[in-house]
Amino acid sequence: MAKSEIKMSGKDVSVSYGAKQALFDVNLDIPAKQVTALIGPSGCGKSTFLRCLNRMNDTIDICRVSGDIRLDDQDIYHRDIDVVELRARVGMVFQKPNPFPKSIFENVSYGPKIHGLVRNKTELEEIVVNSLQRAGLFEEVKDRLHEPGTGLSGGQQQRLCIARAIAVSPEVILMDEPCSALDPIATAIVEELIDELRENYTIVIVTHSMQQAARVSQQTAMFHLGHLVEVDETDTIFTNPSDQKTQDYITGRYG
Amino acid sequence: MALYILGALLVVALAAFIIGRARAISIAGREISSLHSRPTYHGGFLAIWASVPAFLATILLASLSGSYVENAVLDKFSDTLSTIGSAQTQAFLRDVRSLAETAGETGRQVILSTKGELREQAELAAELYTSQISTVNVAMLVLSVILVLAGGVYGYTRIKVEKRNRHFVEKFITGILVICSAVAILITIGIVFSLIFESIRFFQKVPFFDFLFGYHWSPQSAFENASGTSLAGDNSRIFGAIPLFVGTFLITFIAISIAAPLGLMSAIYMSDYASQRFRAIAQPVMEILAGIPTVVYGFFAALTVAPAIRGWGEAVGLSVSSESALAAGVVMGIMIIPFVMSLSDDVINSVPQSLRDGSYAMGATRSETIRRVVLPAALPGIVSALLLAVSRAVGETMIVVMAAGLAANLTINPLEAVTTVTVQIVTLLVGDQEFDSAKTLAAFALGLVLFVITLCLNVYALYVVKKYREQYD
Ligand SMILES: Nc1ncnc2c1ncn2[C@@H]1O[C@H](COP(=O)(O)OP(=O)(O)O)[C@@H](O)[C@H]1O
Ligand SMILES: [Mg+2]
Numbered sequence: 001m002a003k004s005e006i007k008m009s010g011k012d013v014s015v016s017y018g019a020k021q022a023l024f025d026v027n028l029d030i031p032a033k034q035v036t037a038l039i040g041p042s043g044c045g046k047s048t049f050l051r052c053l054n055r056m057n058d059t060i061d062i063c064r065v066s067g068d069i070r071l072d073d074q075d076i077y078h079r080d081i082d083v084v085e086l087r088a089r090v091g092m093v094f095q096k097p098n099p100f101p102k103s104i105f106e107n108v109s110y111g112p113k114i115h116g117l118v119r120n121k122t123e124l125e126e127i128v129v130n131s132l133q134r135a136g137l138f139e140e141v142k143d144r145l146h147e148p149g150t151g152l153s154g155g156q157q158q159r160l161c162i163a164r165a166i167a168v169s170p171e172v173i174l175m176d177e178p179c180s181a182l183d184p185i186a187t188a189i190v191e192e193l194i195d196e197l198r199e200n201y202t203i204v205i206v207t208h209s210m211q212q213a214a215r216v217s218q219q220t221a222m223f224h225l226g227h228l229v230e231v232d233e234t235d236t237i238f239t240n241p242s243d244q245k246t247q248d249y250i251t252g253r254y255g
Numbered sequence: 256m257a258l259y260i261l262g263a264l265l266v267v268a269l270a271a272f273i274i275g276r277a278r279a280i281s282i283a284g285r286e287i288s289s290l291h292s293r294p295t296y297h298g299g300f301l302a303i304w305a306s307v308p309a310f311l312a313t314i315l316l317a318s319l320s321g322s323y324v325e326n327a328v329l330d331k332f333s334d335t336l337s338t339i340g341s342a343q344t345q346a347f348l349r350d351v352r353s354l355a356e357t358a359g360e361t362g363r364q365v366i367l368s369t370k371g372e373l374r375e376q377a378e379l380a381a382e383l384y385t386s387q388i389s390t391v392n393v394a395m396l397v398l399s400v401i402l403v404l405a406g407g408v409y410g411y412t413r414i415k416v417e418k419r420n421r422h423f424v425e426k427f428i429t430g431i432l433v434i435c436s437a438v439a440i441l442i443t444i445g446i447v448f449s450l451i452f453e454s455i456r457f458f459q460k461v462p463f464f465d466f467l468f469g470y471h472w473s474p475q476s477a478f479e480n481a482s483g484t485s486l487a488g489d490n491s492r493i494f495g496a497i498p499l500f501v502g503t504f505l506i507t508f509i510a511i512s513i514a515a516p517l518g519l520m521s522a523i524y525m526s527d528y529a530s531q532r533f534r535a536i537a538q539p540v541m542e543i544l545a546g547i548p549t550v551v552y553g554f555f556a557a558l559t560v561a562p563a564i565r566g567w568g569e570a571v572g573l574s575v576s577s578e579s580a581l582a583a584g585v586v587m588g589i590m591i592i593p594f595v596m597s598l599s600d601d602v603i604n605s606v607p608q609s610l611r612d613g614s615y616a617m618g619a620t621r622s623e624t625i626r627r628v629v630l631p632a633a634l635p636g637i638v639s640a641l642l643l644a645v646s647r648a649v650g651e652t653m654i655v656v657m658a659a660g661l662a663a664n665l666t667i668n669p670l671e672a673v674t675t676v677t678v679q680i681v682t683l684l685v686g687d688q689e690f691d692s693a694k695t696l697a698a699f700a701l702g703l704v705l706f707v708i709t710l711c712l713n714v715y716a717l718y719v720v721k722k723y724r725e726q727y728d
Contacts, residue, residue: 059615061531087618094616098609101632110627111617161613168617 007032007172007202008053008090013067015048015057022048025067026228028221030172035194035203037213037234040223041249046206049223050174053204054090055083071172088115091165095177097157099149099164104141107149107160108132111168127167135163136193155186162193166201173197175205179212191216210250214238222246256392257317260399261310267403268306271410275301278414292421300420303427304410309402313395320391327387328380335376343369347377354381355388447706454703457696461494466700469495472663472674474683474694494697496704498663502580502673506659507648509584509669510591514648515641517588518595523625525596526603527611545593549653556586556658568670578660581669587654595644602636602720603629639716646712650705652677676701 008030015023023045030036030053038046048057055076057063069076076086088111099107108128111117118124128145132138137159141152149160158178165173175194179187194203194216207213213220214234221231222243230243241247276298283290290297328351329336329344336344346368353367354377369377414420458466473493521541525534561582568575575581606629614624630637660672661682683698 054616056612056616059612084618084620087616092616094609094612096609098607098613100610100613100628110614110619114617114619114623114627164613164617 004031004034006030007072008204009068009070010049010052011068011070013049013052013065013069015045015052015063015065017060018062022226023052024226026223028228028231030202030204031219032202033198033200034219035198035205035217036219036221037217038204038206038221038223039208039210039213039249040229042208044223045226046223047176050092050176050204050206053172053174054087054092056087056092058083084115088168089170090172090174091168091170093158093161093165093173093175093178096181097154097161099152099157099160101148101150103146104132104149104152104160105145108163108167110164115168117168131163131167132160134166134197135159136189136196137163153186155182155189158182158186158190159193162190162197166197170201172202172204175203177206177208180208187212210238210252222249224249256395257313260313260395264306264310264313264399264403267309267407268302271305271407272298272302275299275410275414278411282414282416289416291417291419292424296420296424297414297418299424299427300418301407301410301414303424304413305403305407308406309399312398312402316391316395316398320388320395324384324387324391328384331383332376332380335373339373343373347373347380350374350377351380351384354378355384358382358385450699450703450706453696453699457693457700460693460696461700465492466494466496466697467704468497470497470665471495472498472679474679474697494693496676496701498665499674499676499679499701500704501665501667502659502663503649503675503677505580505667505669505673506584506587506655506675507645509581510587510648511641511645513585513588514591514595514644518592518644519599519637521592522596522599522603523629526600527621527625527629541593541596545597547590549590549651550657552586552590553653553657556582556654560586561658564670573670575670576660576672578658578672579670580659580673583655583659584669586658587648587651590651590654591644591647594647595640598640598643599633599637602633602640605636606632635719635722639719642712642716642719646709646716649712650677650709652681656681676705680705 006029010026010028013023013026013028014021026045026049028049038049040046051057052065052069053071053076057065065077071086071090075081100110102110105128108131109124112124112127118127129138132141137156140156141160149157152160158181162173162178178194179190182190191212194205197203205213205217217234219231220234220237222229222237222241222245224245229245230237230241232242237246238250241250276294278301279290279292279294279297280287283294287294325348328348332347336347339347350367350369358381367374367377469492471492472495525537529537557578561578564579564582564585565575565577610628610632611624614628619627655675655678659674659678661674661678662672663674663679664671666673680698680701683694683701
């Protein structure tokens with residue numbers, strides 16, 4: 001794997017929910033145009049770290065974040081940073097598909113509309129079609145763009161959410177266990193999609209499936225009880241981990 | 256007497272429970288676990304057998320005995336009674352009853368309405384009445400004792416190790432629950448039917464369409480001629496309910512115009528903006544607001560708001576009557592704010608957090624998220640909350656009685672006094688009334704209309720809520 005530039009970086013990131021500390025001094029660099037997988041047992045802080053990257057933790061009253069998190073060498077927790085703009089640059093896909101109870105078209109056009117990215121209807125349609133195509137969903141839904149997005153199958157809904165996220169042309173896409181609510185076939189489709197998206201986007205994905213991490217990611221970070229245990233190229237992690245905990249976890253000896 | 260028996264049966268049930276339980280334990284000997292059902296179920300089994308048959312029999316006898324005894328009296332004195340009218344017969348029976356009740360006591364004055372010979376007959380009848388009642392009471396007592404003994408012995412001998420009394424008790428409880436819900440349903444049906452039947456009687460006096468579409472309402476001038484039949488021509492002109500509907504609509508409209516925005520916005524604030532701490536304080540305050548009796552709102556409206564509105568009106572040169580639709584509407588609006596708020600709060604909160612997260616993650620602000628995702632998703636539920644609030648406002652009585660006035664003006668000027676359906680029902684029924692005059696019956700007709708309106712609103716609102724729930728389940 002060629003050494004590539006750093007898109008995002010976290011330095012000494014600590015997070016606590018009220019009195020409970022969930023992350024301890026995490027240092028992690030996210031290389032551009034690669035897929036970084038975050039693995040580790042439940043409750044170890046993977047989602048918490050992911051949510052720091054687009055400041056979704058701001059929506060939780062009791063959550064406190066400290067440390068230095070940068071996007072293109074810009075401190076995203078700086079006073080001058082507009083969270084709205086940040087989230088347009090760092091998109092997110094959730095564990096459970098959550099399309100809005102609107103039509104497929106409106107779901108995808110939501111972001112471009114609120115950010116004023118389009119001047120007229122034609123441009124909007126272009127973006128919607130283009131996003132759906134890149135999410136590999138267009139062929140399946142082109143005849144029913146104006147039917148509710150909630151009427152799609154789980155896998156289609158998740159791809160709709162991906163289309164919704166890429167419609168605002170983000171630079172980074174965060175995915176929190178995007179396949180855990182999907183069946184194996186839908187999972188395979190989404191994994192293929194992630195692999196394609198890597199060409200244009202920087203992707204951070206939380207996953208509980210070791211195979212998935214091995215298949216789609218180039219870098220893997222192992223978390224345990226709020227600490228970053230180790231981070232390395234995915235091949236190295238899975239063939240020759242330096243930490244015993246990682247070894248145990250990926251071979252299934254650890255819960 | 257029946258009450259004493261029922262009381263005694265409670266004691267019997269308790270005793271039977273203890274005996275049954277002890278019996279089960281003694282049958283089982285050392286090995287309690289050999290019993291199919293735990294000892295308490297055997298106790299329950301015996302308690303049911305010992306008390307329930309006697310309980311039912313007592314209630315049955317007590318409810319039949321009254322008319323049985325009366326019929327016996329009427330039979331005996333049929334010669335005397337055949338010569339007098341039914342009103343007199345009722346008076347006669349009333350006297351018989353009060354004479355019988357005070358029979359043993361001396362020095363207590365009974366006020367009687369019969370006179371002369373009929374009075375003497377009544378005194379004779381009272382003796383018969385008394386003796387009949389005591390016969391019935393004895394019968395009741397004997398029957399109860401027999402049933403308690405028979406049931407008790409039957410139950411006692413049936414307590415066996417393998418007896419499945421757990422299921423027996425279960426079935427008994429199911430039965431009781433079924434009966435209770437059946438009673439509630441039957442009472443509802445009964446009320447609705449009485450409403451319908453009395454309304455039909457009203458519509459025999461006043462044509463249905465004259466009532467529904469007439470625009471003149473002044474039941475005080477209802478006139479009945481000597482034979483008790485109303486002058487249909489007149490009545491159909493004074494029982495026009497349009498002014499009441501318009502008044503109701505006007506006040507409801509004002510109330511909703513106030514409650515809907517305030518209630519909805521505070522619900523949005525509470526669910527999506529307010530901090531945990533603020534919610535913890537504000538929610539109980541809202542509950543207090545919801546718990547204030549409407550009569551308090553009523554005099555608040557009549558004594559504070561109405562004069563204030565009148566004062567403002569005069570200050571800007573408007574003539575405002577001292578009782579105005581505006582005052583009643585405003586206060587009613589305030590009253591239903593907590594109602595609108597808590598209903599919409601439920602609806603808004605049931606929009607899944609994941610949708611909000613989805614929107615925030617797209618870079619939407621809070622108000623964009625509310626306007627574009629939360630409210631559209633919650634809209635059906637909010638609409639139905641407002642419909643429920645409307646039906647609440649339409650049926651509200653106390654505030655309008657005190658603040659809106661009695662004058663049945665046909666107007667949509669909120670500064671004038673208007674009256675509502677509920678207010679008129681109250682005024683029609685207050686004071687001494689012949690029960691079957693057109694005036695009294697009109698209250699039933701108004702009640703029926705009110706019932707139909709609120710029923711439709713509620714059914715539709717609940718239907719919408721239900722459909723909306725399914726969307727997220
Ligand atoms: N909203 C929250 N409020 C309080 N504690 C939280 C919240 N979210 C997560 N936590 C806590 O933070 C820790 C890390 O959680 P999370 O990041 O969701 O773990 P993971 O995604 O690795 O399973 C857990 O102990 C969890 O209980
Ligand atoms: Mg998680």
